[in-house]
Amino acid sequence: VDYKNWLGDLSDNGGNFFRIWQCHWGLGLEWKNNVSGYAGLRRYKQQSAFYTDWLFDHCAEKGIYVMYCLQHHGQVSNFVNPNWFESPYNAANGGPCSNTWDFFTNSTAKDLTKNRFRYVVARWGYSRSIMAWELFNEVDWTDQFEGNKANVAAWHDEMAAFLTDIDPNKHLVSTSYAQSF
Secondary structure, three states, X not given: OOXXXXXHHHHHOOOOEEEEEOOOOOOXXXXXXXXXXXXXXXXXXXXXXXXXXXXXXXXXXXXXXXXXXXXXXXHHOOOOOOOXXXXXXXXXXXXXXXXXXXXXXXXXXXXXXXXXXXXXXXXXXXXXXXXXXXXXXXXXXXXOOHHHHHHHHHHHHHHHHHHHHHOOOOOEEXXXXXXXX
């Protein structure tokens, strides 16, 4: 994606907001080892981080605010835009979770997620272009959502509190659903 021209056009036409995901086919930080330059959990892809540095700086120059989406449903889904088969959180790939829905309750998975969130805040929390951290895109499309709403809500409460606690600039924290909760 040619973000320089796209964001320039957005700004030139009065736009001042866009949303971007951390995803393995884009500017994700971690994914399954040996897939598209990723090295697994806790090994953040510096090529993506470097480009994200530029992206947030460019947005600040253009007066564009960003909602930075930190997770998306496919990462913990076998059914809707499924990426679980490649997820570094999947036990089949050396991760801590036997099932997709374990992502929301497994203490190791939560600690790994917090570690990545800590990195995100330390690296980009200064940026005046960040409007909000989005915990999840379309979380209701994760596997077994209907039977795990309480666990998903508890995960969101925990992660939102964590981000709020570590973010010195107190950016907004949000999430999204594909349908109604």
